[in-house]
Amino acid sequence: MRPWEANVRTVVPYVPGEQPKQKNIIKLNTNENPYPPTEGVTAALHQMDTDVLRKYPDPTSEVLVSAIADYYHLNNNQVFVGVGSDDVLAMCFLTFFNGTAPVLFPDITYSFYDVWADVFRIPYECQPLNAEFQIRKEDYYKRNGGVIFPNPNAPTGALLPLEDIEDIVAHNQDVIVIVDEAYIDFGGCSALPLIEKYENLLVVQTFSKSRALAGMRIGYAMGSKVLIKYLNDVKYSFNSYTMNQTALIAGVEAIKDDAYFHEITGKIMATREYVKQRLAELGFTFADSKANFLFVTHQDCLARDLFEALKKAKIIVRYFNKPRIDNYLRITIGTDEEMEELIKFLKNYLSAAKGAGASK
Amino acid sequence: MRPWEANVRTVVPYVPGEQPKQKNIIKLNTNENPYPPTEGVTAALHQMDTDVLRKYPDPTSEVLVSAIADYYHLNNNQVFVGVGSDDVLAMCFLTFFNGTAPVLFPDITYSFYDVWADVFRIPYECQPLNAEFQIRKEDYYKRNGGVIFPNPNAPTGALLPLEDIEDIVAHNQDVIVIVDEAYIDFGGCSALPLIEKYENLLVVQTFSKSRALAGMRIGYAMGSKVLIKYLNDVKYSFNSYTMNQTALIAGVEAIKDDAYFHEITGKIMATREYVKQRLAELGFTFADSKANFLFVTHQDCLARDLFEALKKAKIIVRYFNKPRIDNYLRITIGTDEEMEELIKFLKNYLSAAKGAGASK
Numbered sequence: 001m002r003p004w005e006a007n008v009r010t011v012v013p014y015v016p017g018e019q020p021k022q023k024n025i026i027k028l029n030t031n032e033n034p035y036p037p038t039e040g041v042t043a044a045l046h047q048m049d050t051d052v053l054r055k056y057p058d059p060t061s062e063v064l065v066s067a068i069a070d071y072y073h074l075n076n077n078q079v080f081v082g083v084g085s086d087d088v089l090a091m092c093f094l095t096f097f098n099g100t101a102p103v104l105f106p107d108i109t110y111s112f113y114d115v116w117a118d119v120f121r122i123p124y125e126c127q128p129l130n131a132e133f134q135i136r137k138e139d140y141y142k143r144n145g146g147v148i149f150p151n152p153n154a155p156t157g158a159l160l161p162l163e164d165i166e167d168i169v170a171h172n173q174d175v176i177v178i179v180d181e182a183y184i185d186f187g188g189c190s191a192l193p194l195i196e197k198y199e200n201l202l203v204v205q206t207f208s209k210s211r212a213l214a215g216m217r218i219g220y221a222m223g224s225k226v227l228i229k230y231l232n233d234v235k236y237s238f239n240s241y242t243m244n245q246t247a248l249i250a251g252v253e254a255i256k257d258d259a260y261f262h263e264i265t266g267k268i269m270a271t272r273e274y275v276k277q278r279l280a281e282l283g284f285t286f287a288d289s290k291a292n293f294l295f296v297t298h299q300d301c302l303a304r305d306l307f308e309a310l311k312k313a314k315i316i317v318r319y320f321n322k323p324r325i326d327n328y329l330r331i332t333i334g335t336d337e338e339m340e341e342l343i344k345f346l347k348n349y350l351s352a353a354k355g356a357g358a359s360k
Numbered sequence: 361m362r363p364w365e366a367n368v369r370t371v372v373p374y375v376p377g378e379q380p381k382q383k384n385i386i387k388l389n390t391n392e393n394p395y396p397p398t399e400g401v402t403a404a405l406h407q408m409d410t411d412v413l414r415k416y417p418d419p420t421s422e423v424l425v426s427a428i429a430d431y432y433h434l435n436n437n438q439v440f441v442g443v444g445s446d447d448v449l450a451m452c453f454l455t456f457f458n459g460t461a462p463v464l465f466p467d468i469t470y471s472f473y474d475v476w477a478d479v480f481r482i483p484y485e486c487q488p489l490n491a492e493f494q495i496r497k498e499d500y501y502k503r504n505g506g507v508i509f510p511n512p513n514a515p516t517g518a519l520l521p522l523e524d525i526e527d528i529v530a531h532n533q534d535v536i537v538i539v540d541e542a543y544i545d546f547g548g549c550s551a552l553p554l555i556e557k558y559e560n561l562l563v564v565q566t567f568s569k570s571r572a573l574a575g576m577r578i579g580y581a582m583g584s585k586v587l588i589k590y591l592n593d594v595k596y597s598f599n600s601y602t603m604n605q606t607a608l609i610a611g612v613e614a615i616k617d618d619a620y621f622h623e624i625t626g627k628i629m630a631t632r633e634y635v636k637q638r639l640a641e642l643g644f645t646f647a648d649s650k651a652n653f654l655f656v657t658h659q660d661c662l663a664r665d666l667f668e669a670l671k672k673a674k675i676i677v678r679y680f681n682k683p684r685i686d687n688y689l690r691i692t693i694g695t696d697e698e699m700e701e702l703i704k705f706l707k708n709y710l711s712a713a714k715g716a717g718a719s720k
Contacts, residue, residue, distance in 0.1 A: 002586075003534035004560045007459035007505055013596035016419045033414045042410040045606070050402040053575035053610070054393045056568070059376045083443060086599040094479075099367035119454075119597040145367055174363035200364045208416070215413035215605035226362075236373035237479040239446040245575035246405070246606040250413070 014115040017318055025314040026341055028332040031183070031293050033212035035264040035335075040253035041213070045246060052245050059240045064251040068220055071255050072192060077225040080232060081251075083242050085182055085206035085219030090116055092148075092202065092221065095234040096176040097122045099145035106135055108325055110154045110180065129156070133287050133295075137164045141171045150180040152188050155320065155330040157289025165191045169198050176227070178202045183291035185210035185265050186272070192222060199224040209292055210265050211254045218243070218251045268292050272333045278343050282350055293332045295325075301353055303327045306346075313345050374475040377678055385674040386701055388692040391543070391653050393572035395624040395695075400613035401573070405606060412605050419600045424611045428580055431615050432552060437585040440592060441611075443602050445542055445566035445579030450476055452508075452562065452581065455594040456536040457482045461505035466495055468685055470514045470540065489516070493647050493655075497524045501531045510540040512548050515680065515690040517649025522549045529558050536587070538562045543651035545570035545625050546632070552582060559584040569652055570625050571614045578603070578611045628652050632693045638703045642710055653692045655685075661713055663687045666706075673705050 017030035036042075065079045072079075082088035093116040097103045102125035105113045109126075117124040127139035133156045140147050147168060152159045169177045169191075179191045181203055192203050202223040208214035221231060235242065243251075254261075272289065279286065279296060286296040297303060307319040307329055318330040333339065377390035396402075425439045432439075442448035453476040457463045462485035465473045469486075477484040487499035493516045500507050507528060512519045529537045529551075539551045541563055552563050562583040568574035581591060595602065603611075614621075632649065639646065639656060646656040657663060667679040667689055678690040693699065 002559065004536055007456060007535060008590050009455050009458040009594060010590070011593050011597045013593045014600060016416070016596070016600035019416055019418050021418075027415070030416055032416065035414065036411045037413050041413065045408060045410060046406050048405060050405060051396045053397050053401065054395065054572040055387070056376070056379055056390055056392065056574045057577070058379050058381075083599060083602055083604075086601070090598050095369050096367060098369040115597045119594060175367060176364055199362065212414040214416045214601075217417070217601060217604040230368050230370070233371050233373040234369060234479060236376070237371045237475045238450050239443060240374060240376035241446070241574075241577055242443055244443075244577040244604065244607055246610075247604055250606075 009119070011119050012115070014112050018316060020316060025316055026334060026338045027316050028334050028338065028342065029316045029318045030214070031209055031291070031332045032214050033209060033264060033268070033292070034333070034338065035212055035267070037212040037250070038254055038257035038260040040257050041250045044249045044253045048246070048249060056241050057243055057245045057248060059236070061243045061248060064218070064243065064248050067252045067255045071258075072222060074222060075225070077228055078195070078222055080221040080228045080235070081243055082219050082221075082235070084208060084217040085180070085204050086112060087217070087242065088204050088219040088221050089178070089180065091231055091235055091238070092176075092178055092204070093117065093122060094120055095231050096178070096202075097146045099175075101143055101145035103146040103148065104140055104142075104144045105148045106153060108133060108153070108156060110150050111320070113148060129153075134158055135160050135164075137168050140168045144172070144175060146175045146177070147172050148178040148180060150182060151191070152183045152186075152289065152291040154183065154291070155293070155318070155325070155328075156287045156295045157183070157291040157293060158287040159188045159290040162189045162191060166194055169194060169201050173198065173200055176200050176202060178204060181205045182209055185261075186292045187269050187290040195223050199226060202227055207251060207254055211261060212264065213250060213254055216247050216250045218247055268333050271336055271339055274336075275333065275339050275343070279346070282343070282346055293330050295328050295330050297328045298350070300350065303329050306349065309349055310345065315342055315345060369479070371479050372475070374472050378676060380676060385676055386694060386698045387676050388694050388698065388702065389676045389678045390574070391569055391651070391692045392574050393569060393624060393628070393652070394693070394698065395572055395627070397572040397610070398614055398617035398620040400617050401610045404609045404613045408606070408609060416601050417603055417605045417608060419596070421603045421608060424578070424603065424608050427612045427615045431618075432582060434582060435585070437588055438555070438582055440581040440588050440595070441603055442579050442581075442595070444568060444577040445540070445564050446472060447577070447602065448564050448579040448581050449538070449540065451591055451595055451598070452536075452538055452564070453477065453482060454480055455591050456538070456562075457506045459505035459535075461503055463506040463508065464500055464502075464504045465508045466513065468493060468513070468516060470510050471680070473508060489513075494518055495520050495524075497527050500528045504532070504535060506535045506537070507532050508538040508540060510542060511551065512543045512546075512649065512651040514543065514651070515653070515678070515685070515688075516647045516655045517543070517651040517653055518647040519548045519650040522551060525551045526554055529554060529561050533558065533560055536560050536562060538564060541565045542569055545621075546652045547629050547650040555583050559586060562587055567611060567614055571621060572624065573610060573614050576607050576610045578607055628693050631696055631699055634696075635693060635699050635703070639706070642703070642706055653690050655688050655690050657688045658710070660710065663689050666709065669709055670705065675702055675705060
């Protein structure tokens with residue numbers, strides 16, 4: 001070890017899903033939207049006055065904050081924006097989980113939570129999902145330094161009903177509770193109305209999934225003005241200008257086009273329900289996902305083998321080599337055409353496997 | 361205090377320079393480039409395939425990292441990119457200043473350093489500039505947990521010669537030394553060649569000033585592959601996808617157009633030298649700035665009064681209400697026309713002040 005390495009913060013970094021560079025693949029591994037962003041985004045970028053790029057963006061991101069606040073009938077001081085919901089959540093961990101009691105989150109959940117806790121040296125304690133991969137609300141009633149969970153949960157897709165969320169918040173009014181709603185727009189019921197009742201509740205959402213803008217990096221948090229103020233204070237102590245000029249204008253256009261938003265999320269939900277039926281027919285089992293992905297397992301084949309076989313066929317899904325979920329695959333809902341390709345492959349794969357098994 | 365506030369990280373946030381929304385002002389307060397970015401940036405954005413926005417950007421930012429590495433004749437694993445040099449520097453503080461000995465930086469310097477140290481609970485000790493606002497290299501030879509300083513320094517504009525920088529690095533081979541070169545392209549000599557000799561040296565630069573892209577938020581660090589690896593590990597533990605698709609393509613175009621880069625930085629340096637002459641004639645004194653700003657004082661008028669008078673005349677400069685520098689103004693170098701307006705105003709203001717003084 002070099003002497004200067006003594007001062008280095010060493011971490012086990014998060015490994016994001018592959019972003020393969022080759023073409024002609026069916027990419028179902030990072031829960032992106034299969035449809036392009038609204039034409040308003042294209043028009044705004046293609047016509048933008050690029051002279052503004054020489055100047056710093058508005059540090060308050062007012063145009064985007066206002067657009068989000070208007071959309072959800074909030075005041076501007078109830079909205080915080082960041083470079084994707086990962087940036088927003090990292091800021092939340094840094095700002096709100098600064099105590100000594102452990103922060104609570106599920107054992108099977110968004111794999112960034114323990115990474116943020118580790119990098120910021122935050123104590124935490126994972127609460128196991130039950131055998132059906134559901135959050136047990138009672139696990140979150142114990143003493144803690146904060147609570148965070150996704151709803152729908154990732155990578156399971158399982159949705160917690162609003163009354164259970166309120167129970168968790170009601171039992172935790174002395175800490176900050178964060179509901180990470182990255183996938184809420186695909187049929188879930190948001191906890192947003194509860195922010196008027198609970199000053200300690202923060203709801204985090206993103207433009208990456210339902211608004212087809214993963215590439216622009218826009219996430220946001222909504223909560224009481226006192227929470228948003230604390231979050232902004234830390235953000236301004238980290239980087240004053242996080243949202244670049246293009247993210248600001250693209251974000252505004254994306255949130256303005258509500259018809260398109262409903263059109264594409266509606267299509268994705270319809271595709272998801274169709275794929276559920278077909279996969280069930282093929283013998284796959286899965287939680288009843290309300291997200292834009294399914295988390296599936298099959299008793300006749302190993303997830304890891306299937307993952308590799310799919311990859312060879314240029315269909316990329318997500319495999320997590322982790323306890324309890326190492327025989328599952330997370331499959332993003334793509335277009336109908338992409339999902340038909342997937343189903344066709346799975347059908348052939350399973351009958352070949354069965355044939356091979358029978359011939360043994 | 362609400363019970364949940366016990367877990368909140370409270371900070372005194374950095375206050376960025378004003379980004380006024382009204383038109384027809386002369387904005388000389390945040391060291392932006394007065395010229396637009398290269399036409400290549402405009403073309404890339406106006407013609408971009410916006411379908412890519414539905415997908416996450418490449419987490420390694422390879423196209424941009426490669427373009428920067430090629431430009432400086434480095435390998436890709438010697439370059440780290442972030443959302444402006446503020447993001448890069450924040451990541452550096454988090455990654456490299458994780459010891460118990462105090463980090464050293466000048467007392468008069470970029471005002472974000474103590475903010476980052478505070479937010480990450482990093483001990484630090486400021487080293488006073490001498491009476492001529494110069495860094496004394498010997499102040500950095502004591503035991504410490506890391507060293508950081510801008511070169512040219514901000515807000516003074518004073519440049520430290522390369523041999524003094526090497527002396528500081530050579531005396532500090534057991535810690536990380538960061539040279540923050542946000543303003544190096546306006547006539548300074550970069551410490552970059554030293555990274556081949558010192559594995560513990562990191563050089564940080566930005567597209568915000570010399571490349572006229574403050575609005576895109578692109579900063580970068582260059583150093584040994586082991587430093588870059590540590591930085592990337594922490595970055596991936598914070599936010600995997602920091603650079604959005606537009607920043608990647610705009611950054612590549614900006615670094616490709618070297619002729620335009622030299623044209624605009626050359627114009628700014630020429631304007632700066634002219635303005636130095638004119639301000640000296642008017643009785644202003646200042647360090648010999650090698651940046652795109654001047655840090656000036658005048659014995660006959662208070663900086664604060666002048667700041668307010670300029671503001672009324674729609675000329676915005678930067679005033680810092682801080683010890684030792686509260687009678688100085690930092691004035692960004694704008695276009696020749698903008699600087700003529702400034703000089704005309706200052707001439708009238710000073711003669712009016714003199715007249716008022718004489719009539720007393």
